[in-house]
Amino acid sequence: MSENILVEDIGNEYKYGFVDEVQPVWKAEKGLSRRVVEAISYHKDEPAWMLQFRLKALEIYQSKPVPTWGADLSGLNMDEIYFYAKPTEKRDARSWDEVPEEIRRTYEKLGIPEAERKVLAGVGAQYDSEMVYHQVREELQRLGVIFVSIEEGLKHHEDLFREYFATVIPPEDNKYAALNSAVWSGGSFVYVPKGVKVELPLQAYFRVNTAELGQFERTIIVVDEGAEVHYIEGCTAPTYTTDSFHSGVIEIVVNQGAKSRYTTIQNWSHNMYNLVTQRALVKKDAYHMWLDGNLGSKVTMKYPSSYLVEEGARSDILSIAFANTGQHQDAGGKLIFAASHTGGSIVSKSISKGAGRSSYRGLIKVYEGAKHVKVNVECDALLINEESRTDTYPYMEIEDDTATVGHEATVSRLNDEQIFYLQSRGLPEDEAAALIVRGFIEPVAKELPLEYAVELNRLIELEMEGSVG
Amino acid sequence: MVNQLEIRNLHARIVDGETILNGVNLIVPKGQIHAIMGPNGAGKSTLGKIIAGDPSYEITKGDILMDGESILEMEADERARKGLFLAFQYPVEVPGVSNANFLRLALQAKQGGEVNMMEFYGKLQKALKTLEWDESILTRYLNDGFSGGEKKRNEIMHMMVLEPTYAIMDETDSGLDIDALKVVAKGVNAMRGPNFGALLITHYQRLLNYIVPDAVHVMIDGRIVTSGGPELALRLEEQGYDWVKELAATAS
């Protein structure tokens, strides 16, 4: 079947659309069933409680309707999706030499091993359904930093794993969190012990190669008291004419006085449904930042959320969405204030190009009794062409009147005067337009590590080619 | 090769709209600085933008030649890379794009390759020194929140770094305080030389005390109606435009 699927020719816009000559060593039958869930659990050699958890989650998934309040999901057909594809027998290779050559070459093309040597503290690489590589710098291992696949986390750190797994996002949370809970595979298990500051980022890279595959990674990050970590997630896939599906669950616990950041540069091919639930629990005087960049996919529904559950907790959510023709980026964020003297912000920048559509969807909730909460929301939309579209759905539930809440929203169009001004200094029209877009997202992009900011700029330049005139 | 910027019988209108230029004839030889004066709404800025290649206007007749070559078919960026520069009457704000970064990209586009960072930095330093300006202006976002005077001074800084062959400066003096005016004039005078021609659009004779023009032209209703030396600017300062308007009326 997969041999018959043609790779769509989309010119050079999406440069990661190549297909690797890799056949999975084992692939579940198409569609979702109890048998498939059991098979996944069997292949992972899991304890019985996990299989029970999965089966229960499957029931929850089946009992929940497909959400209709957001992006159009009617094209997503679960019967046409493979829920598990094992790329190789060996999980969590510690050296790239142990990764099958074809797979390794893909990551080399993507520049992962090189980045690992230069600017990262550790790398996890997921290929289809499994983490094929996982390594963290030795000095961090000695300090007790755990950075392994979620499966290894369950196997070797079961107590710690059980303490956190599904506590931040239970299967009941939403239909796709339930689905992930039933069929999860891959993702990282990260534990940063008290007081340990991981200076360089940890990166996980997700690649889906098998056509019509769903990827359901599950990540747990625990940042213990006073510790610091920055986790970066990147992703690409070949451009098939049939759709693929990615539905991750990311649970983060930021303990007292700790600081964490989770950065996503989502660059899936334009045939991907990307429905992700990610949530952080932020404790006393702790801080968490979500930096969410959504450039790829056909449909994205993704609203990183932070629950500020103890005094002094703070969180910022920075979001960039770029929707080109054929894409709907439904993104934003949620900040839930359940303690006094907590604060945070959401800054959302969306760009819609061609017939692309971006939506900002956000929730600010301040519980009664959470005193002196300070929160600010800013969402700016930039429309490149006449047919480009944007919508804003800002929800506010403020139950305590000591809260200070700011909200600002703007919609602007690519400005001809700006283009002419830049052009009159020598920049070609496309470059001028790309530069304006880069300037538009700069307040968010400047928070990225340099290498990622450069990559983001490059991606935006590619997306902006042939955009005007 | 003719070393001049020539506007030949130029007629132009807003795309699908009103006609603004009604046969402009003007020659700025390389090495000279000319001034254009004229009442509000005469078409001075429009002329500047059309020379620079603003696509919101269309040319219905005539030609613009740079060193003998017509530039009408070129896009604005191509004209700029050929050595044309327009200092805007209203410089445009571009938030999020740093002034220096943009200048580097512009210079890169002009040179057609990576710019040598040392060389670029040297140019910036030199321009800032002449303009008696602080480096902090480089890291700010392009014109974003700049005061009126800062915007004008920044245009001249861009000009000094990009080193055009022909520059049009549209009311660069408006909004400048006395000291800033002198400093900006110093910048323009520093560009003066056999390989630089300029067209200064201004309302005030005062600027021309600091930048002495080789010729002064008066534009009324989209046409140059009279030209002369620096003394013409003095006469306009004293007598206003009525007499030129009469001249224009009898001419047409």
Ligand SMILES: Nc1ncnc2c1ncn2[C@@H]1O[C@H](COP(=O)(O)OP(=O)(O)OP(=O)(O)O)[C@@H](O)[C@H]1O
């Ligand atoms: N894009 C445009 N849309 C509408 N009207 C325009 C446009 N551009 C120019 N005009 C009109 O054309 C005429 C000439 O304008 P222009 O800006 O060239 O005048 P100017 O000589 O520079 O005046 P000032 O001394 O006030 O700067 C004015 O009446 C102006 O309103």
Ligand SMILES: [Mg+2]
């Ligand atoms: Mg004007």
